Amino acid sequence: GIQVEQSPPDLILQEGANSTLRCNFSDSVNNLQWFHQNPWGQLINLFYIPSGTKQNGRLSATTVATERYSLLYISSSQTTDSGVYFCAVGDYNQGGKLIFGQGTELSVKP
Amino acid sequence: NAGVTQTPKFRVLKTGQSMTLLCAQDMNHEYMYWYRQDPGMGLRLIHYSVGEGTTAKGEVPDGYNVSRLKKQNFLLGLESAAPSQTSVYFCASSYLTPSGGRQVEQFFGPGTRLTVL
Numbered sequence: 016g017i018q019v020e021q022s023p024p025d026l027i028l029q030e031g032a033n034s035t036l037r038c039n040f041s042d043s044v045n046n047l048q049w050f051h052q053n054p055w056g057q058l059i060n061l062f063y064i065p066s067g068t069k070q071n072g073r074l075s076a077t078t079v080a081t082e083r084y085s086l087l088y089i090s091s092s093q094t095t096d097s098g099v100y101f102c103a104v105g106d107y108n109q110g111g112k113l114i115f116g117q118g119t120e121l122s123v124k125p
Numbered sequence: 126n127a128g129v130t131q132t133p134k135f136r137v138l139k140t141g142q143s144m145t146l147l148c149a150q151d152m153n154h155e156y157m158y159w160y161r162q163d164p165g166m167g168l169r170l171i172h173y174s175v176g177e178g179t180t181a182k183g184e185v186p187d188g189y190n191v192s193r194l195k196k197q198n199f200l201l202g203l204e205s206a207a208p209s210q211t212s213v214y215f216c217a218s219s220y221l222t223p224s225g226g227r228q229v230e231q232f233f234g235p236g237t238r239l240t241v242l
Contacts, residue, residue, distance in 0.1 A: 016184075046229065050233075056213060056235075056236055056238075057235055057236070058233040060233075101168075103168075103231075110181060111156050111158075111173075111175075112173055113158075113168070113170070113217075113231060114170075115167030115169070117165075117167050118167055
């Protein structure tokens with residue numbers, strides 16, 4: 016099955032710093048999503064981005080499907096950005112099920 | 126719209142007891158999914174459904190059963206709970222594009238935290 020690897024596993028930032036999170040996947044996909052799991056456990060949809068680039072405020076994401084990776088950029092980080100960021104990939108020809116990476120745990124210090 | 130809701134939010138069971146987790150969505154989505162999340166890990170798929178009356182196994186289906194009698198509801202059952210089923214359970218749903226050929230973004234419920242003693 017598809018393997019998903021995220022890096023780095025942990026990241027500590029000072030408020031205001033920028034960061035890049037990476038997601039590598041082992042096979043062709045037609046669904047890729049980024050999620051933020053906040054400290055209360057809620058999964059928040061950040062991006063649906065099987066290819067191309069999207070931006071939403073301080074966050075942006077780029078997926079290069081032909082090279083099997085995606086990047087999530089966080090600029091001017093805030094303490095509320097803390098939590099775990101998950102990348103998940105899937106194939107809508109296989110029921111659309113998502114395969115999740117292990118996540119990147121981000122801690123933003125004031 | 127309430128989106129995806131899950132009932133209950135928390136539950137403690139004793140080994141061998143049974144229970145049903147309810148997932149409901151009000152977005153008229155065709156596809157629904159049950160995942161579990163164990164500490165320090167990403168989510169893993171238990172079962173899923175591509176439409177009313179259909180179900181299929183995911184990555185970790187053993188010990189669970191599911192039913193999709195109504196389009197808006199997806200039930201996850203534990204017939205005889207085991208400590209290994211202590212986890213956080215998430216339900217998700219997604220839809221087909223208007224052309225009907227492509228299932229896209231999944232939306233998740235708030236989760237159910239289950240402890241089996």
